[in-house]
Every structure is written in C-alpha cells, then in structure tokens.
Amino acid sequence: MGRNKAFNRDQAVDSVMHLIWSQGYQNCSVKAVSEMLGITRSSFYHSFGSMESLFIEVLKRYYIHSPFCAFDQINEQSDILKEICTVFQNICVARVTDKEAKGCLMINSIIELVGSNDILSPPLSSSVDAVLTRFKRLLNAANMHGNFSDNDIDQKALALLNLLIGINVSGKFIKDYEQLWSSTRLSLQSLGVYNTDYNMT
Amino acid sequence: MGRNKAFNRDQAVDSVMHLIWSQGYQNCSVKAVSEMLGITRSSFYHSFGSMESLFIEVLKRYYIHSPFCAFDQINEQSDILKEICTVFQNICVARVTDKEAKGCLMINSIIELVGSNDILSPPLSSSVDAVLTRFKRLLNAANMHGNFSDNDIDQKALALLNLLIGINVSGKFIKDYEQLWSSTRLSLQSLGVYNTDYNMT
DNA sequence: CAAGTAATGTACACATGTGTACAATATATG
DNA sequence: CATATATTGTACACATGTGTACATTACTTG
Structure with missing residues (x-):
C-alpha cells in the first residue's frame, strides 16, 4: 500500500557503497548522497533513518563482495x-x-x-x-x-x-x-x- | 620588523598534528583548526597558506615522532x-x-x-x-x-x-x-x- | 473509486564552511 | 618617534550541511 519508491533500494545501497568506498565515510554528506540518488534529504531520512544506519547496511552488502x-x-x-x-x-x-x-x-x-x-x-x-x-x-x-x-x-x-x-x-x-x-x-x-x-x- | 605572531608556530603545528591524528584530515576544517589555535581564518591563511601546505608541515613533524x-x-x-x-x-x-x-x-x-x-x-x-x-x-x-x-x-x-x-x-x-x-x-x-x-x- | 498509506517534496531555521578584500593593530628599526 | 611592515581582525558573499514539520503526491486494497 502507498506510493512506490522512486529508487531501487539495493541499487541505492550499491551506489552509496561505491561513493563511500572511493571518498571515505566522513566525506559523504546526506546532501551529497541524496543528490546522487536523485531524492531529497527528506526522503533519505525517511528511507534510511541516518547515514550511520545506511552505512551499516552498506557494510553488510560490501562484505558479500569483499x-x-x-x-x-x-x-x-x-x-x-x-x-x-x-x-x-x-x-x-x-x-x-x-x-x-x-x-x-x-x-x-x-x-x-x-x-x-x-x-x-x-x-x-x-x-x-x-x-x-x-x-x-x-x-x-x-x-x-x-x-x-x-x-x-x-x-x-x-x-x-x-x-x-x-x-x-x-x-x-x-x-x-x-x-x-x-x-x-x-x-x-x-x-x-x-x-x-x-x-x- | 612588523607585528609579532599571536601564537607559536611549532606549538600550533603540533596541536594541529594531534587534531588530524585523532580526527582525520578531512574532518579538520580551516574553521575548526583556526578556532583551536585561537586565531581567525584570515590569520590562518596568512600564516599557513592552506590546509594542504599545513598538513605537509605536520607530516614532516610527525615523522620525527613516528x-x-x-x-x-x-x-x-x-x-x-x-x-x-x-x-x-x-x-x-x-x-x-x-x-x-x-x-x-x-x-x-x-x-x-x-x-x-x-x-x-x-x-x-x-x-x-x-x-x-x-x-x-x-x-x-x-x-x-x-x-x-x-x-x-x-x-x-x-x-x-x-x-x-x-x-x-x-x-x-x-x-x-x-x-x-x-x-x-x-x-x-x-x-x-x-x-x-x-x-x- | 474512495480511503488509507507510504513515499516524496517544500520550506524553515539554523550551523558550518570557504576564501578574500580591506581595515586595524602592534612592533622593530632607522 | 615616525614609518615601514608583518600580523591580525572584520565583513562580505557565498556554498554546503543538518534535521524536521507539514503538505503533497501516487499507489494499493477494500
């Protein structure tokens, strides 16, 4: 029920992974990440809660490719x-x-x-x-x-x-x-x- | 000739070294460093040119203690x-x-x-x-x-x-x-x- | 198709950050 | 003590960044 996400979550986590990987965690702002994903910060917080929790998700995904x-x-x-x-x-x-x-x-x-x-x-x-x-x-x-x-x-x-x-x-x-x-x-x-x-x- | 520096350069490089050491380079802004040293950003740029050049100075100092x-x-x-x-x-x-x-x-x-x-x-x-x-x-x-x-x-x-x-x-x-x-x-x-x-x- | 709901967007109110031009200040030397 | 000069401070004009409240959308199910 409700509206569909404008982005694919797995795909999003994947691109955030690559961004953090190449730029480092501290260098990835919510603003920058949101813009990369083509969503607003508001949506970002709604979908991921915080950068920390997104990063934990990224880490799990990375492990599979690590x-x-x-x-x-x-x-x-x-x-x-x-x-x-x-x-x-x-x-x-x-x-x-x-x-x-x-x-x-x-x-x-x-x-x-x-x-x-x-x-x-x-x-x-x-x-x-x-x-x-x-x-x-x-x-x-x-x-x-x-x-x-x-x-x-x-x-x-x-x-x-x-x-x-x-x-x-x-x-x-x-x-x-x-x-x-x-x-x-x-x-x-x-x-x-x-x-x-x-x-x- | 001219006005005296309000801070000791060696001492400044040393405290910047410890700040970068514990927080990472990217996490140390000119603003934060200037405030730590008790000078304005204007003075910072005047004395050190840029964060990059200050960091190179820090690196040399660090090597001695490394x-x-x-x-x-x-x-x-x-x-x-x-x-x-x-x-x-x-x-x-x-x-x-x-x-x-x-x-x-x-x-x-x-x-x-x-x-x-x-x-x-x-x-x-x-x-x-x-x-x-x-x-x-x-x-x-x-x-x-x-x-x-x-x-x-x-x-x-x-x-x-x-x-x-x-x-x-x-x-x-x-x-x-x-x-x-x-x-x-x-x-x-x-x-x-x-x-x-x-x-x- | 109506209603509920999830996702999204807008807007606010800040804080932090950058780099520079220009003015103010202090000091050493003539 | 006046002056040249190095250092410092103020102010501008932005850009980036945070987190949230509230309105708006679009979709799904009854």
Whole structure:
C-alpha cells in the first residue's frame, strides 16, 4: 500500500557503497548522497533513518563482495592452505587492478572510524573479529596432525590478518602485481601457509 | 620588523598534528583548526597558506615522532635485525597503550588520501617509499654472507612494510599487548628477522 | 473509486564552511 | 618617534550541511 519508491533500494545501497568506498565515510554528506540518488534529504531520512544506519547496511552488502568473504567460502575438505593462498593472490590482483586505488572499504573504514565514531566502531570491530575467527578455524582445520597449539594458531591467524591489512593498504601505492604478490607469497610461505609446490605466479 | 605572531608556530603545528591524528584530515576544517589555535581564518591563511601546505608541515613533524623514524636511527654496526625487532616491539607497545586508538598518522592518511587527494598523495606516497627503501638498506646491511638476492631483499622489505602497516591498524581493535606482539614476533621470526635468542617478551 | 498509506517534496531555521578584500593593530628599526 | 611592515581582525558573499514539520503526491486494497 502507498506510493512506490522512486529508487531501487539495493541499487541505492550499491551506489552509496561505491561513493563511500572511493571518498571515505566522513566525506559523504546526506546532501551529497541524496543528490546522487536523485531524492531529497527528506526522503533519505525517511528511507534510511541516518547515514550511520545506511552505512551499516552498506557494510553488510560490501562484505558479500569483499576479500574477506572469499575466506568463508573455502571448502574445509579441500587443500585449505592452498585455498587461502589463492584468495590472497586474488586480493593482490584486485588491488593492483583498481586504478582508483580505493583499497578495502572495511579496512579503510576501520582506520577512519574505529576509536572516533561510537556508533560505527562496534560493527566494524566485530566484522574484522569475524575474519580473525575465520582464520583460526581454517588454520585449525588445516592442522591435520595437530602440530600446532591453540596459541600458535591464534598468533598465526593474527599474522594473516596483519598481512591482509598490509597488502590492502600497500596496494594503494604499489601498482606492480609481481612486486605485491611475490612479497605476499613470501610472507605466506614464511608462515607455512604457502608451499612451493603450489607454484603460483 | 612588523607585528609579532599571536601564537607559536611549532606549538600550533603540533596541536594541529594531534587534531588530524585523532580526527582525520578531512574532518579538520580551516574553521575548526583556526578556532583551536585561537586565531581567525584570515590569520590562518596568512600564516599557513592552506590546509594542504599545513598538513605537509605536520607530516614532516610527525615523522620525527613516528614509528618509521626509529628505523632511521638504527646503527648499522649493531645487530640490525635485533634492532628492527625492538622497533616493532615498541610500536606494539605504543599502539596498545594509546587509549584513543589513533593508530599511525602517516598510515591513516595514506588510506584516507592516496588516490583521492592530488596534492597530498605524492608526499604521502614518497614518505612510505622512503620507509621501504630504508628497510631494503637495513636488510642489505644485515645480509652479511650475501645469502639473499636483491629480489629476496625487495620482497622481504615489502613484507616488513606490510607487517608494519598491519600492526598499526590491528592496534585499533587489539588492545592486548601479548596478543599483538606475539603475532608480530611470529611474523618477524618467520621472515628470519627475529631470532629466539633475542628472547624478547 | 474512495480511503488509507507510504513515499516524496517544500520550506524553515539554523550551523558550518570557504576564501578574500580591506581595515586595524602592534612592533622593530632607522 | 615616525614609518615601514608583518600580523591580525572584520565583513562580505557565498556554498554546503543538518534535521524536521507539514503538505503533497501516487499507489494499493477494500
């Protein structure tokens, strides 16, 4: 019942995602976003409530397209370590390919907002916490012979997260795939995740 | 000759540094900064020209207090690898200690500005490039027996930079020193930089 | 087709922000 | 102490930004 929306919500969230991704959250005003969507601020508030709540919606949508998400789809019956390496490699490709050098929306937002925005810090922190938990689970599953203690795995999971963050930021100024991937591969190999047999170039 | 400044320039740059550090560059308006300094915008433009040029001044000042700077002060006659580890350890302490979770101004700014701000991207990119060059130099100097090729060293230098970036961002949500440092130590150890003999806790 | 309702638009009343021209002020040096 | 000059303040003319109250639209269901 009632009037139809003048815009497609999914499409709107998607374009707002790209705007925030390339300009940063703080740089996206309700005015600018509304104008981009072709609606009035009044409609904006009516439909989305606030920028904060829209951003939380954006974050959920982003996650589906994010580097992080690929880790969720790794089949635990497969060669887990190799799959992890493949995801890292894909991230290198994505970062080097993006001419806008946008980096990763989630990581960008963490740096921009965690510690200063009380509403958005919790969802951002918990997103990244989920990735850490995911890494732990994958490393545990790959730990066939139980060679590593829980402590080892926790440390290694955080080391992988640090690497993930690092390459997403380095990709902003290192635009040579070979350079980015070979150092990522070295890190993965050092941590015992990459195996030279994988032969990934 | 002429009238005296109503403020101390060094002190002003320092407080602007802290403001940008905690709120981000884009969130610091000329209006807000001028009011903080107790001067009019007119005086601001007269003294600093623009926010961009002030920020470049801030960056130079920050570098002196930055984690990066410590790498410049490593004596190449000493145990270079151990010194590198000590700097990384100090960064872990600094990040965990900071209750504001500000992270590293330089890394924050890179994420915020590289790719979108044409004036500030170059100085930011070259700052981080200097760190990378520094890592290469240190690793070369530590490469006593010439075991590693130039290629190896380039990859390892970038791996160290990725790690540096990673912990500076992770420090935003990981507030437990033991957790942050032990995983950093693991990464350093994997890369052959940390040696268990160092016995750092 | 009428009525209820959801979405949209208009308008208000501010606050914040930019950059500059011109006037006022203070100070060091001749 | 007068003057040149660096610094500061005032005022303008905008642009952008926020959030809401109230009126207006258009659509759907009974």
